[in-house]
Amino acid sequence: MSPINWFRDDIQVLPGLFVPHTYGREPPVDPGQGDRAALCHATISPALHGALEASYRFYADTYGIVGHTLDLAWYQHIATR
Numbered sequence: 001m002s003p004i005n006w007f008r009d010d011i012q013v014l015p016g017l018f019v020p021h022t023y024g025r026e027p028p029v030d031p032g033q034g035d036r037a038a039l040c041h042a043t044i045s046p047a048l049h050g051a052l053e054a055s056y057r058f059y060a061d062t063y064g065i066v067g068h069t070l071d072l073a074w075y076q077h078i079a080t081r
Contacts, residue, residue: 005024006022006023006024007022007023007024008020008021008022009021011042013042013043013044013051014044017044017051019042019044019051019053019075020075021040021042021053023040034059034060034061034062034065035058035059035060036057036058036059036060037057037058038055038056038057038058039055039056039057040053040054040055040056041053041054041055042054048076049076049077050074050075050076050077051074051075052072052073052074052075053071053072053073053075054070054071054072054073055070055071056068056069056070056071057069057071
């Protein structure tokens with residue numbers, strides 16, 4: 001099932017420092033179809049001049065299908081403006 005709408009915003013991790021964030025909104029889940037859960041976290045490393053974004057998604061349906069997805073993204077600052 002693909003998301004019906006994609007959104008992009010920036011998460012402010014420190015004053016003046018933003019991490020890009022893109023996500024999709026999925027259609028509502030029918031309670032008889034199963035369970036879903038999602039968790040997202042972003043952190044910054046000033047020493048490495050970068051930021052790490054991690055997200056985890058869980059899915060289980062009434063047919064016994066269970067899915068786990070872990071996404072990691074590293075955003076590296078490579079030049080000054």
